[in-house]
Structures are given as C-alpha cells and as structure tokens.
Amino acid sequence: MAPTTDSAQRIQELKQFDEAKTGVKGLVDSGITSIPSIFINPPEVLETLKPSRYTGAEIPTIDLTGVNIPGHREKIVDQIKSAASTVGFFQVINHGVPLEVFDHAIAAVGAFHEQPGEVKAPLYKRGVEGVSLKSNQDLFHSKAAYWRDTLMVQFDPKPADPKEIPEVCRKQVLEYHRQTLPVAELLLGLLSEGLGLSTGRLKELTLIGGQTFVGNYYPYCPQPDLTIGFRSHTDAGVLTLLIQDDMGGLQVKYKEGWVDLKPVPGAIVINIGDLLQIISNEEYKSINHRVLAQSSPEPRISIATFYNPGAVEDVYGPLPELTSPEKPAIYREFTFKDYLTKFFTKEIDSTSQPNHFRK
Ligand SMILES: O=C(O)CCC(=O)C(=O)O
Numbered sequence: 001m002a003p004t005t006d007s008a009q010r011i012q013e014l015k016q017f018d019e020a021k022t023g024v025k026g027l028v029d030s031g032i033t034s035i036p037s038i039f040i041n042p043p044e045v046l047e048t049l050k051p052s053r054y055t056g057a058e059i060p061t062i063d064l065t066g067v068n069i070p071g072h073r074e075k076i077v078d079q080i081k082s083a084a085s086t087v088g089f090f091q092v093i094n095h096g097v098p099l100e101v102f103d104h105a106i107a108a109v110g111a112f113h114e115q116p117g118e119v120k121a122p123l124y125k126r127g128v129e130g131v132s133l134k135s136n137q138d139l140f141h142s143k144a145a146y147w148r149d150t151l152m153v154q155f156d157p158k159p160a161d162p163k164e165i166p167e168v169c170r171k172q173v174l175e176y177h178r179q180t181l182p183v184a185e186l187l188l189g190l191l192s193e194g195l196g197l198s199t200g201r202l203k204e205l206t207l208i209g210g211q212t213f214v215g216n217y218y219p220y221c222p223q224p225d226l227t228i229g230f231r232s233h234t235d236a237g238v239l240t241l242l243i244q245d246d247m248g249g250l251q252v253k254y255k256e257g258w259v260d261l262k263p264v265p266g267a268i269v270i271n272i273g274d275l276l277q278i279i280s281n282e283e284y285k286s287i288n289h290r291v292l293a294q295s296s297p298e299p300r301i302s303i304a305t306f307y308n309p310g311a312v313e314d315v316y317g318p319l320p321e322l323t324s325p326e327k328p329a330i331y332r333e334f335t336f337k338d339y340l341t342k343f344f345t346k347e348i349d350s351t352s353q354p355n356h357f358r359k
C-alpha cells in the first residue's frame with residue numbers, strides 16, 4: 001500500500017491522466033522524459049522484469065495445412081490439445097488469411113493511435129459499447145498504471161455501427177475481423193474435438209458469439225524498467241486470437257519463468273481464456289501473460305480479438321460430458337453476465353478470475 005500521504009496526490013495524478021483523454025501516447029507526444037509516478041510499478045513486479053528469462057521452452061507453432069484432410073486433422077487436433085492443456089498458448093500458420101490483411105490492419109491501428117490527441121479524445125471512455133479509446137481500463141482499481149493505449153471495437157452480439165469506426169482504420173479493421181472469424185471458428189471446432197466432443201459442441205454454446213476487437217499500441221517508454229506494457233493477467237473469455245508486429249515483448253508465464261513469445265511472420269497467436277478453462281473443467285489452461293514496455297523509439301502494435309459467449313443470460317460451468325465421479329466439476333455454474341460484472345470491477349491482474357467460481 002502506498003503511504004496515505006501519497007494517496008491524495010496519486011488520485012490527483014490519476015484524474016489528470018484520465019481527464020486528458022489522450023492516453024499514454026498523449027504523454028509521449030507531450031515530450032516527457034520520465035514516466036509519471038502513477039506508472040511506476042511495485043518492486044515485486046520490477047524485480048521480474050530483469051533479464052532472467054527462461055529460454056528452455058518455446059511456445060508451439062502449429063501448421064494448419066491439411067486440417068480438413070482426414071489423417072492430418074487428427075494430428076493437428078493432438079498438437080492443439082497438447083498446447084491448450086499445458087501452456088495454454090500456441091501460434092498457428094497456414095491458416096488461410098492473406099498476410100497483407102494483417103499488415104494493413106497493424107498499419108491502420110498505428111495510424112489511428114498516431115492521430116493528434118484532440119482527434120482521439122472524443123472516443124476516450126470506459127464503457128465497452130461501440131467504439132472506444134482506452135488506456136488503463138482499470139486505472140482507479142489498480143496499484144500501478146501500464147504503458148499502453150487501446151482502440152476497442154465491439155462486434156457480435158451488439159456490433160458497433162461501422163460508421164463509428166474511425167475512417168483512418170475502418171476498412172482494415174472490418175476486413176481483419178471478417179477474415180479471422182473463420183479461423184476462430186475452425187479453432188473452436190478443433191479444440192472441441194480435442195476434448196472428445198463433436199466439432200460443433202463448443203460453438204453451440206455460443207462460445208464465440210461475443211467478439212471484441214482491440215488494437216493495442218505500446219508507445220516508446222522513456223523508463224521501460226520502471227513500468228510494464230501490460231501487466232500479468234489471464235484473458236477472461238473463451239479464446240483470444242492475436243497478431244503482433246515484429247517488435248516482440250509478449251511473454252508467457254511458465255513455472256520456470258517468463259518465456260518470450262517470439263513473433264512468427266504471418267502467424268496468429270491463440271490462447272485459452274478463463275471461461276474455456278472453466279467449461280473444459282480444466283482440461284485446457286488459461287495462462288498468465290504480459291507485455292514489456294518498449295524501449296525502442298518505434299511503437300509495438302498488436303491486435304487481439306476476444307471471443308466470449310454471445311448469450312450473456314445463459315448459464316455456464318463445466319460441461320457435463322467432461323465431469324464424472326472421478327473428475328467432479330471444479331467450478332460452479334454462473335451466468336456470463338455475473339462473470340463480466342466480477343471482471344470489470346477489479347484490477348486486471350494475475351489473480352485468476354476462475355477462482356471466484358471454484359466450488
Ligand atoms: O499485446 C499483446 O501482445 C498481448 C495483449 C494481451 O494480452 C491482451 O490484450 O489481453
């Protein structure tokens with residue numbers, strides 16, 4: 001806890017940052033040479049940033065070539081199952097999305113964030129509807145702020161009006177979403193098969209019926225050893241698809257230490273979210289990950305799409321097919337609405353969301 005004498009000043013600084021509505025990029029544009037104190041992370045986090053990476057493991061890359069050919073498909077399902085039930089992360093290549101769709105989307109997200117502050121400020125808000133600019137969604141709940149801004153666009157089940165998407169990136173964002181949705185559907189089918197279920201079983205539960213696009217921008221940071229690009233967390237939803245530029249900085253937590261998720265050109269990074277961990281009764285794992293702040297003058301850009309249930313009033317919990325007297329349900333049942341309420345009223349951190357729903 002910060003000393004009480006600091007609190008009033010800290011709250012003042014948080015408000016000042018929030019009211020500027022121009023995020024971290026706004027600070028960088030103003031020419032700062034040191035980071036405001038609200039971004040300085042506690043010593044226990046800073047300690048882990050020192051180069052003590054674990055290099056004994058690599059996040060698997062899985063080639064989807066031949067996924068619809070019997071014989072090939074089973075092998076791919078095995079690889080996916082193995083990754084999903086251990087590290088919870090993998091990259092896929094030969095997924096069918098043309099590379100230029102990614103290049104254009106990354107460039108367009110960059111162009112959005114690089115507009116003048118006054119152009120972006122009207123989009124700065126906390127609500128998740130429609131289109132918004134976010135920086136530190138959990139600013140007033142967290143111990144320290146992080147060095148990242150995000151353009152958020154809602155797709156299903158309540159899609160933003162395309163006209164609301166800033167023109168500078170509209171076409172590219174829509175095209176990216178249109179092209180990657182079938183990959184999410186394919187993967188959900190393969191993950192379903194990996195659990196011994198029919199291809200369509202997870203999709204029937206509307207598990208990817210909710211889709212949130214985020215275009216992340218990690219600007220140059222003058223003191224990258226005092227803060228973080230995005231702190232350690234698990235993703236709350238079902239499945240996340242992510243692409244990144246070639247800067248690097250995304251790390252996944254293994255029990256031996258942090259492992260760099262190295263950019264593979266044209267690959268899509270896939271990770272299992274908390275809800276899929278719960279629904280699969282922990283066959284699949286939702287694993288902590290984080291992003292380091294950038295010391296290079298170039299920003300790092302990534303795009304994630306979070307896939308969530310589309311039916312917020314529906315009840316979710318471990319699938320009955322995956323529980324037995326030997327393997328009873330680890331979690332209780334809940335509505336996705338309750339689940340989201342819990343998520344948005346706390347700090348996004350590494351205290352895993354599923355713990356709230358453990359039996
Ligand atoms: O930017 C990245 O590479 C990761 C972002 C992330 O983990 C998230 O937004 O949940």
Ligand SMILES: [Fe+2]
Binds near residue numbers: 233234235
């Ligand atoms: Fe994440």
